[in-house]
Amino acid sequence: xxxxxxxxxxxxxxxxxxxxxxxxxxxxxxxxxxxxxxxxxxxxxxxxxxxxxxxxxxxxxxxxxxxxxxxxxxxxxxxxxxxxxxxxxxxxxxxxxxxxxxxxxxxxxxxxxxxxxxxxxxxxxxxxxxxxxxxxxxxxxxxxxxxxxxxxxxxxxxxxxxxxxxxxxxxxxxxxxxxxxxxxxxxxxxxxxxxxxxxxxxxxxxxxxxxxxxxxxxxxxxxxxxxxxxxxxxxxxxxxxxxxxxxxxxxxxxxxxxxxxxxxxxxxxxxxxxxxxxxxxxxxxxxxxxxxxxxxxxxxxxxxxxxxxxxxxxxxxxxxxxxxxxxxxxxxxxxxxxxxxxxxxxxxxxxxxxxxxxxxxxxxxxxxxxxxxxxxxxxxxxxxxxxxxxxxxxxxxxxxxxxxxxxxxxxxxxxxxxxxxxxxxxxxxxxxxxxxxxxxxxxxxxxxxxxxxxxxxxxxxxxxxxxxxxxxxxxxxxxxxxxxxxxxxxxxxxxxxxxxxxxxxxxxxxxxxxxxxxxxxxxxxxxxxxxxxxxxxxxxxxxxxxxxxxxxxxxxxxxx
Amino acid sequence: xxxxxxxxxxxxxxxxxxxxxxxxxxxxxxxxxxxxxxxxxxxxxxxxxxxxxxxxxxxxxxxxxxxxxxxxxxxxxxxxxxxxxxxxxxxxxxxxxxxxxxxxxxxxxxxxxxxxxxxxxxxxxxxxxxxxxxxxxxxxxxxxxxxxxxxxxxxxxxxxxxxxxxxxxxxxxxxxxxxxxxxxxxxxxxxxxxxxxxxxxxxxxxxxxxxxxxxxxxxxxxxxxxxxxxxxxxxxxxxxxxxxxxxxxxxxxxxxxxxxxxxxxxxxxxxx
Numbered sequence: 001x002x003x004x005x006x007x008x009x010x011x012x013x014x015x016x017x018x019x020x021x022x023x024x025x026x027x028x029x030x031x032x033x034x035x036x037x038x039x040x041x042x043x044x045x046x047x048x049x050x051x052x053x054x055x056x057x058x059x060x061x062x063x064x065x066x067x068x069x070x071x072x073x074x075x076x077x078x079x080x081x082x083x084x085x086x087x088x089x090x091x092x093x094x095x096x097x098x099x100x101x102x103x104x105x106x107x108x109x110x111x112x113x114x115x116x117x118x119x120x121x122x123x124x125x126x127x128x129x130x131x132x133x134x135x136x137x138x139x140x141x142x143x144x145x146x147x148x149x150x151x152x153x154x155x156x157x158x159x160x161x162x163x164x165x166x167x168x169x170x171x172x173x174x175x176x177x178x179x180x181x182x183x184x185x186x187x188x189x190x191x192x193x194x195x196x197x198x199x200x201x202x203x204x205x206x207x208x209x210x211x212x213x214x215x216x217x218x219x220x221x222x223x224x225x226x227x228x229x230x231x232x233x234x235x236x237x238x239x240x241x242x243x244x245x246x247x248x249x250x251x252x253x254x255x256x257x258x259x260x261x262x263x264x265x266x267x268x269x270x271x272x273x274x275x276x277x278x279x280x281x282x283x284x285x286x287x288x289x290x291x292x293x294x295x296x297x298x299x300x301x302x303x304x305x306x307x308x309x310x311x312x313x314x315x316x317x318x319x320x321x322x323x324x325x326x327x328x329x330x331x332x333x334x335x336x337x338x339x340x341x342x343x344x345x346x347x348x349x350x351x352x353x354x355x356x357x358x359x360x361x362x363x364x365x366x367x368x369x370x371x372x373x374x375x376x377x378x379x380x381x382x383x384x385x386x387x388x389x390x391x392x393x394x395x396x397x398x399x400x401x402x403x404x405x406x407x408x409x410x411x412x413x414x415x416x417x418x419x420x421x422x423x424x425x426x427x428x429x430x431x432x433x434x435x436x437x438x439x440x441x442x443x444x445x446x447x448x449x450x451x452x453x454x455x456x457x458x459x460x461x462x463x464x465x466x467x468x469x470x471x472x473x474x475x476x477x478x479x480x481x482x483x484x485x486x487x488x489x490x491x492x493x494x495x496x497x498x499x500x501x502x503x504x505x506x507x508x509x510x511x512x513x514x515x516x517x518x519x520x521x522x523x524x525x526x527x528x529x530x531x532x533x534x535x536x537x538x539x540x541x542x543x544x545x546x547x548x549x550x551x552x553x554x555x556x557x558x559x560x
Numbered sequence: 561x562x563x564x565x566x567x568x569x570x571x572x573x574x575x576x577x578x579x580x581x582x583x584x585x586x587x588x589x590x591x592x593x594x595x596x597x598x599x600x601x602x603x604x605x606x607x608x609x610x611x612x613x614x615x616x617x618x619x620x621x622x623x624x625x626x627x628x629x630x631x632x633x634x635x636x637x638x639x640x641x642x643x644x645x646x647x648x649x650x651x652x653x654x655x656x657x658x659x660x661x662x663x664x665x666x667x668x669x670x671x672x673x674x675x676x677x678x679x680x681x682x683x684x685x686x687x688x689x690x691x692x693x694x695x696x697x698x699x700x701x702x703x704x705x706x707x708x709x710x711x712x713x714x715x716x717x718x719x720x721x722x723x724x725x726x727x728x729x730x731x732x733x734x735x736x737x738x739x740x741x742x743x744x745x746x747x748x749x750x751x752x753x754x755x756x757x758x759x760x761x762x763x764x765x766x767x768x769x770x771x772x773x774x775x776x777x778x779x780x781x782x783x784x785x786x787x788x789x790x791x792x793x794x795x796x797x798x799x800x801x802x803x804x805x806x807x808x809x810x811x812x813x814x815x816x817x818x819x820x821x822x823x824x825x826x827x828x829x830x831x832x
Contacts, residue, residue: 363740
């Protein structure tokens with residue numbers, strides 16, 4: 001896609017140019033998705049920064065594709081909303097804050113001159129820093145800040161244009177990315193640059209490419225196709241019609257609109273600001289919802305889906321496949337409990353792996369958000385799960401260090417009160433669920449669950465996807481590696497010796513119980529051998545084996 | 561003068577029966593066609609031995625009103641009144657049978673009290689009653705202690721409670737794929753979940769923590785069902801942590817054993 005000549009190389013950025021630039025960044029990021037994924041510091045198979053950023057960006061762009069808005073403020077704001085809802089992973093959340101900062105800086109402008117564009121880049125970086133409680137240099141934050149500074153420098157040059165500013169931003173990003181290994185030892189040891197920072201560099205380069213009149217060699221990329229597409233599309237809960245649309249207006253009363261919509265259906269999501277509101281609701285009477293909403297402003301991107309037929313379609317496909325290939329059955333939600341929980345608290349957990357899903361349900365989790373293969377759930381995925389519950393107070397367990405940040409965004413998007421536990425692994429989440437008490441208050445539960453999660457040690461076992469050096473450990477591609485509480489600590493040639501080293505590493509002799517969660521890749525005999533080996537090495541430890549069914553990690557062990 | 565009557569689920573030590581003249585009306589355990597009076601026809605060891613071999617779970621049944629009427633009738637010739645203290649009416653029909661039995665003995669005061677609890681806590685209530693000077697004082701002493709009873713029970717499995725239908729609010733703990741150990745209590749006369757832990761070893765410190773919060777106590781016992789080593793471990797821990805508190809160790813009877821299953825161990829006490 002070559003740049004249209006509208007505004008290219010010229011002074012000002014309007015809405016359509018911004019849109020074009022974002023589409024360009026999407027294409028270029030799509031082209032580099034796998035490369036970014038492979039920049040994961042640890043040589044683990046579920047590197048997902050590239051995918052997360054791509055999906056977040058797709059979400060940002062979804063609603064602007066059709067838009068003809070001329071004002072840059074409008075385009076920026078729609079993109080910010082989209083990225084907020086679609087944010088996945090830490091990198092996705094920070095990216096959504098970058099969009100937010102940018103949109104905030106341009107909120108009253110129809111067009112940007114070079115100086116205003118540079119200011120917007122700087123404000124985007126500031127917003128990114130604010131989003132992180134402990135900002136670290138050598139990450140996407142540093143890259144964003146350098147991009148902003150370089151843009152500001154270029155804007156002050158005589159004859160500066162939007163293109164020259166973007167070019168400087170991209171160049172600033174690139175040099176900052178190259179410097180990241182000097183700022184973070186962990187990158188230096190692993191021999192990689194920071195993945196999130198590189199992703200931002202690619203995005204800025206993509207934006208530049210689309211506004212420069214430059215042929216893009218790689219350009220006919222598939223901007224819309226995410227890798228490893230395994231969104232386990234659970235059939236939507238509820239009856240009737242899934243109704244979604246945007247309302248454009250002036251002085252829209254978001255709270256008021258939400259109250260109205262809440263009376264008409266369930267799984268209600270109403271987010272936005274006085275000029276743009278996004279609505280999602282499951283209702284028996286979509287025309288009533290639409291008529292009501294249309295009184296507030298102009299409706300856009302309307303979609304109404306018959307949920308019972310969607311559900312039926314999925315079931316038909318499953319039925320057809322019977323006798324053909326193995327079909328992964330869609331995990332059915334349990335029958336809703338006859339009574340609500342006495343303490344009025346709902347439980348949502350992010351879980352991957354059918355066995356782990358069953359375990360979490362068995363411990364009382366009401367809604368499961370499937371993490372999926374290499375994909376982390378978006379803020380919206382978790383928000384929808386929270387809204388589906390018949391409870392006003394919700395405890396949310398992310399169970400993955402890369403989901404915690406996106407989970408922390410959910411509370412701000414719902415009227416419900418959401419407590420996010422910082423569980424970073426499945427065993428931590430399980431320990432937390434064991435400590436949950438259906439008759440104690442939310443505060444007491446959060447305290448007990450947090451404490452329980454703290455005491456369990458997690459050992460994740462997988463195979464290195466590339467050579468790597470970290471923590472003084474030299475790892476060859478294919479080696480068995482063990483991460484203890486998210487840090488790569490042991491490597492070797494076979495499971496038994498690596499797990500033994502890991503168990504010794506956590507002082508397993510002081511604990512009582514090891515639970516092995518078997519992943520999809522682990523065979524029966526591998527599991528048996530590992531179990532026997534652990535029992536032999538640690539005769540005082542109880543060893544339990546559970547089917548986890550998780551991908552990428554043949555064995556996840558909890559030690560408690 | 562008055563006498564104290566209770567049922568076999570109170571796990572009252574035989575010495576107290578002798579010392580205080582406490583009458584115990586037995587419940588029944590049924591293995592198929594065979595019916596045994598709890599602690600009379602069947603010792604606890606014999607019961608658990610049979611339980612291991614039985615292919616179907618035994619059931620339990622409350623004494624009949626007639627069983628109570630017989631005892632009250634006899635006592636009416638020996639004393640001026642009776643206080644009759646029994647296992648929670650939410651868990652057994654025993655107290656109701658006692659009420660009906662009492663109503664058929666004319667002109668003799670029988671004060672039936674629902675302990676809202678079970679096992680040795682009820683025995684403690686009996687002793688408190690027996691130490692009173694008058695029937696009215698006995699009733700008052702018992703009623704004052706009813707809300708001060710505590711049970712902290714660690715079960716090996718919930719399946720006996722579930723199959724026996726007494727699981728109450730601990731229902732919420734069912735359905736776990738993981739082997740999770742429940743710590744249960746009694747509230748409003750019913751079984752209630754207190755806590756969940758992954759290992760027995762974690763359970764004991766958790767139970768002791770709760771006990772510490774309830775100090776001081778008037779009476780304290782460690783009760784168990786075929787788990788003498790665990791009971792001893794707890795007793796030793798208590799002796800070390802709370803040297804000023806007297807701790808008894810006892811075994812629960814067959815009727816309760818049917819409902820909690822072997823391996824159960826618990827702290828039972830009355831707060832001061």
